[in-house]
Amino acid sequence: MSFLGFLKSRKKKHKTSSDPGRGILGFEHTSEVIKAENVLKKAGWDIRVMGPPPEIRSGCDLVIEIPLIQELNILRTLENVGTPPMKVVPVSSPLLQPVDLFQNKDFGKYLMIRAANMKLTVEKETGTIVNISGGGCPDVPYLASKMVGMSLNEAPSPREIGHTLCGYALQLAYEEMRRR
Amino acid sequence: MIGVVGTVPDQDFPLVTGETRLKDDSIYIQGKQILVNRGTPALLAAAIKTAQVLDQGAPFGYLVGDVGLGHGSRRLYEYLSGHLGKRDFNTIVFHYLQPDVDWHNRVLFAIEEMERRPVLIADAGFMYAAKMSGQSPKYDLFTPDIGELAFLADEEAPHPFYTRGFILHEKNRAPELIARAYTHKNAARCLLVKGKQDYVADREGIQATINSPLEEAMEAIGGTGDTLTGIVTALIGTGMEVARAATIAARVNRVAGFYAKPTPATQVMDIIQQIPTAFAKVLGENEEGELWEKQS
Numbered sequence: 001m002s003f004l005g006f007l008k009s010r011k012k013k014h015k016t017s018s019d020p021g022r023g024i025l026g027f028e029h030t031s032e033v034i035k036a037e038n039v040l041k042k043a044g045w046d047i048r049v050m051g052p053p054p055e056i057r058s059g060c061d062l063v064i065e066i067p068l069i070q071e072l073n074i075l076r077t078l079e080n081v082g083t084p085p086m087k088v089v090p091v092s093s094p095l096l097q098p099v100d101l102f103q104n105k106d107f108g109k110y111l112m113i114r115a116a117n118m119k120l121t122v123e124k125e126t127g128t129i130v131n132i133s134g135g136g137c138p139d140v141p142y143l144a145s146k147m148v149g150m151s152l153n154e155a156p157s158p159r160e161i162g163h164t165l166c167g168y169a170l171q172l173a174y175e176e177m178r179r180r
Numbered sequence: 181m182i183g184v185v186g187t188v189p190d191q192d193f194p195l196v197t198g199e200t201r202l203k204d205d206s207i208y209i210q211g212k213q214i215l216v217n218r219g220t221p222a223l224l225a226a227a228i229k230t231a232q233v234l235d236q237g238a239p240f241g242y243l244v245g246d247v248g249l250g251h252g253s254r255r256l257y258e259y260l261s262g263h264l265g266k267r268d269f270n271t272i273v274f275h276y277l278q279p280d281v282d283w284h285n286r287v288l289f290a291i292e293e294m295e296r297r298p299v300l301i302a303d304a305g306f307m308y309a310a311k312m313s314g315q316s317p318k319y320d321l322f323t324p325d326i327g328e329l330a331f332l333a334d335e336e337a338p339h340p341f342y343t344r345g346f347i348l349h350e351k352n353r354a355p356e357l358i359a360r361a362y363t364h365k366n367a368a369r370c371l372l373v374k375g376k377q378d379y380v381a382d383r384e385g386i387q388a389t390i391n392s393p394l395e396e397a398m399e400a401i402g403g404t405g406d407t408l409t410g411i412v413t414a415l416i417g418t419g420m421e422v423a424r425a426a427t428i429a430a431r432v433n434r435v436a437g438f439y440a441k442p443t444p445a446t447q448v449m450d451i452i453q454q455i456p457t458a459f460a461k462v463l464g465e466n467e468e469g470e471l472w473e474k475q476s
Contacts, residue, residue, distance in 0.1 A: 029249060105399070110444040112400045117327035121400040121444045130445035133218075133402040136304030136328060138276045139248020141219030142189035144402050148217075163248030164278075 023068035024050070025078075025085035034159060034168065036064055036083050043077055045070065049168065065091070102176050111180070115172035122177055127151045135166035143167055152178055182417035183267070183298070184227060184410075185242045185260065185306070186220025186275035187252055193245025195255055200241040202228040205449045209241045218403030220275045222448050223303075226410030227273075229455040230432075234418055240269070250278035253305075257283035265293030272298045273413040274306035275406070284309035288318065299416050302368070303409045307332075311366050319368035321422050323409045326354060326375045333357040335364040354379055355386055370422045372412060374405045378430035380423050387423050390430040393438040401437075403448030408433040411455065432458045 027033045033049065040047045047066050066074050068090060078084050105112040110130060112121040118140075121131040128151050132144040139162050147155040158171040184200070196210040207214045207221050207228075216225045220243065227239045242260065246252030257280060264287065272291070284306070291300070301321045302310045310316055311332055324332055330353075331337050354373055358381045361367040373379040376399070380388040398404050412429035416422055433451075436458035440451045 105396075107397065107400070107444045110400070112444060117325070119400060123445065131400045131402050131447075133400060133404070134325065134327070136276065136308060137248060138187045138189075138219075138246040138250070138253060138278050138305055140402075141187075141217070141221075141276065142247040144218055145189050148402070161247075163250075167248060 021068050022091040023066050023071060024089045024091060025064040025066060025074075026087045026089065027063075027083075027085050029163065032083050033064060034162070035081075036078055036085070038159075039077060039081050039083065040064065040066075040074060045074060045077075047074075102173070111177070113173045113177050113180075115176065116169040118166055118169040118173055120170060120173040120177055122152060127153065129155055132170065135169065137164035137166035139163045139167050140170075143170060181237055181269055182227065182231075182239045182413055183242065183269040183272040184220065184224050184239045184275070184413070185256070185272065185277070186223065186304075187246040187256070187277060188214050188221060188243055189219060189247055190214075190245040191247045191249075191252070193243070193252070195242075195244040195252070195259055197242050197259075198240065199238050200224055200228060201238060207241075209243060214243070216449050216452065218406060218448055220406070222403035222406040222452065223273070223275055223410035223413070225449070225452045226407035226433075226455060227414040228410075229452055230411045230414035230459070231417070233456050233459045234414065236414065236418060239414070239417075246276075246278065248278070250280070253278035254280065254283060257287060261286040261290045264290040267294065268296060269294075269298045270296070270419070271301065271413060271417045273301040273303065273409060274310075275302075275409070276304045277306045277309070279305045279309035279312060281309055281313045284313050285315070288313075288315060299422065300368075301409070301413055301416070303405075310368075314365070316366050316368055321370045321372060321412070321416070321426065322368040323372045323374060323405070323412065323426075325405055326357075326373065329354060329357045329361065329371070329373050332366045332371075333360040333364075335366060352377075358386065370426060372408070372426040372430065374408055374430075378408075378434075380426045380430070382423065388427045388430075390427060390434065393434055395434070395437045395442050397442040397444045397446065398434075398437045400444035401442060401446050401448055401451070404433065404437065404451060407436070407448060407452055407455075428462060432462050435461050 037049050047064050050063055050065050103114040110121050112119055118134045123130050129147050143158055158167045198210040201208040202225050205216050207224050214221045244252040244256040300319045302319050303323045307322050362383050371381045378390040379386050411432050412426050415425035436451050436454040439454040439457050
């Protein structure tokens with residue numbers, strides 16, 4: 001193969017979702033994933049939170065997709081904050097693509113924002129969170145009990161107190177609501 | 181007797197089992213009080229109210245505290261796998277538990293040891309585990325919302341948030357998603373799909389569509405799906421056929437919402453209080469034609 005042909009084949013391979021240059025970090029608890037995501041994003045790494053591929057799925061967990069070439073540096077960063085992953089898996093099959101679009105519903109006095117399966121409703125005038133609905137993970141009732149009745153500025157963010165993908169989806173709705 | 185299995189949003193809440201009681205806006209079980217706002221307590225409150233209307237005994241609860249870390253859920257899974265086989269329920273509903281395929285399977289093994297096989301209903305986290313385990317057909321009823329239905333329909337997705345290409349707010353894809361869930365054996369014998377329109381479906385297709393009354397605010401109110409699951413559980417507990425119970429429950433939940441005059445700030449207990457009035461209205465209607473439309 002010519003050098004140009006080699007470059008072309010490499011470029012093509014990097015466009016696929018089963019790119020061997022990407023890897024997955026698996027953690028014991030979803031809350032550790034959220035913490036690791038915060039740390040790695042602050043450190044400027046090109047990472048993203050995904051759903052686990054079928055071969056390593058184990059419930060309501062998240063995984064972090066990383067550039068495999070930076071594995072050692074990323075692991076060092078996580079070990080320094082006490083959140084090492086349980087396993088590192090090279091991406092060898094297509095990953096699932098997350099749904100990350102918002103839907104808004106204006107009730108006049110209230111605004112509801114939906115992110116994936118979670119819905120956050122706020123009284124516009126006061127910014128008070130009046131309802132949270134959707135989601136089937138066991139942290140949803142907990143998140144609602146801590147957030148409903150509080151203003152957007154006072155309420156804890158789902159990222160801080162949530163533990164599951166439902167909490168993560170609620171975080172997206174919460175960020176979108178605050179942005180407005 | 182019906183059994184209700186789920187969690188409450190309090191890390192320190194112990195594992196409790198026993199007959200449940202509803203007083204004002206709280207559930208009481210084994211000397212513990214739980215405020216009803218959403219989740220399993222809302223399901224229980226609706227089931228208790230419905231059981232009272234139907235002159236049935238109170239549900240037997242299995243509850244534990246879990247704020248999403250899964251510790252409480254795992255203790256409850258373990259308890260169930262050791263104790264459920266010796267119990268006798270005609271209906272069991274599994275609700276907000278951290279999905280765990282291994283523990284889910286152990287609970288199913290325990291159910292197989294029961295002298296009489298109960299009607300099995302799953303919703304929320306336990307429904308996710310049932311689907312992920314590949315054992316959905318062992319259940320009699322799943323009660324997903326439209327996002328969860330997309331999850332059931334996607335034979336690869338591990339969670340509703342990671343369904344492939346199923347955009348949650350695309351218009352009315354429910355019939356297609358229901359068919360796909362059955363094609364890949366990821367649906368229970370009957371589905372009650374909760375949403376702007378409620379659907380009752382089985383392997384043969386949609387059997388009923390319930391869409392009135394429509395209160396737009398209901399979508400924002402946390403716990404309205406839980407109350408629907410509670411109502412249908414109590415109806416099935418009377419021995420009613422599953423699809424028929426699902427159809428009546430969907431109508432009762434909507435009428436209860438209507439009577440609560442909801443706004444997006446309404447809390448679910450206000451709707452639960454309307455269940456007896458809603459039953460009076462629905463049971464007074466013509467069961468043959470006016471309650472629901474059967475799809476041709």
